[in-house]
Amino acid sequence: MAKDKKTLAFNKGDYVVYPKHGVGRIVDIEHQEIAGMKLDLYVVRFEKEKMTLRVPLNKAATSGMRRLSNQATLEEAFTTLKGKARVKRTMWSRRAQEYEAKINSGDIVSIAEVVRDLHRGDDQPEQSYSERQIYEAALGRLARELAAVEQIDEGEAMTKLEKVLVAA
Numbered sequence: 691m692a693k694d695k696k697t698l699a700f701n702k703g704d705y706v707v708y709p710k711h712g713v714g715r716i717v718d719i720e721h722q723e724i725a726g727m728k729l730d731l732y733v734v735r736f737e738k739e740k741m742t743l744r745v746p747l748n749k750a751a752t753s754g755m756r757r758l759s760n761q762a763t764l765e766e767a768f769t770t771l772k773g774k775a776r777v778k779r780t781m782w783s784r785r786a787q788e789y790e791a792k793i794n795s796g797d798i799v800s801i802a803e804v805v806r807d808l809h810r811g812d813d814q815p816e817q818s819y820s821e822r823q824i825y826e827a828a829l830g831r832l833a834r835e836l837a838a839v840e841q842i843d844e845g846e847a848m849t850k851l852e853k854v855l856v857a858a
Contacts, residue, residue, distance in 0.1 A: 709796030767802040
């Protein structure tokens with residue numbers, strides 16, 4: 691019985707973070723038979739991407755699906771945003787891979803590192819197209835989680851993040 695409690699960590703209506711896709715909401719818990727096996731599935735809806743994902747209950751933890759960040763983790767992410775950008779002197783392709791890996795890890799502090807490192811002030815040179823794409827992906831992911839945690843809309847979350855970045 692204790693095992694069932696552990697696998698049913700999320701309920702219908704909960705917001706969750708799926709590493710590869712960001713913030714989604716559990717809209718249902720389905721019971722399906724696939725290839726002769728009975729499976730219980732979380733049905734996670736990602737509004738921004740207009741996508742629905744089905745995650746087996748017993749695979750939720752190993753897939754990296756997690757609850758929204760708590761206030762302490764958000765504060766750590768904001769502290770990271772305020773820090774000094776650490777841009778390695780390696781080839782862009784290698785850094786781009788590292789940034790993508792951080793974004794897809796689903797870890798809000800790692801995503802904040804990407805935003806911090808790729809943020810450009812008005813006095814700095816313009817970003818390349820690929821830099822801007824990665825920056826916007828990371829910023830969007832961060833804003834969606836902030837919005838869900840603080841129960842504000844995504845635009846307000848984006849404004850809040852931009853204020854922190856400009857002040858840094």
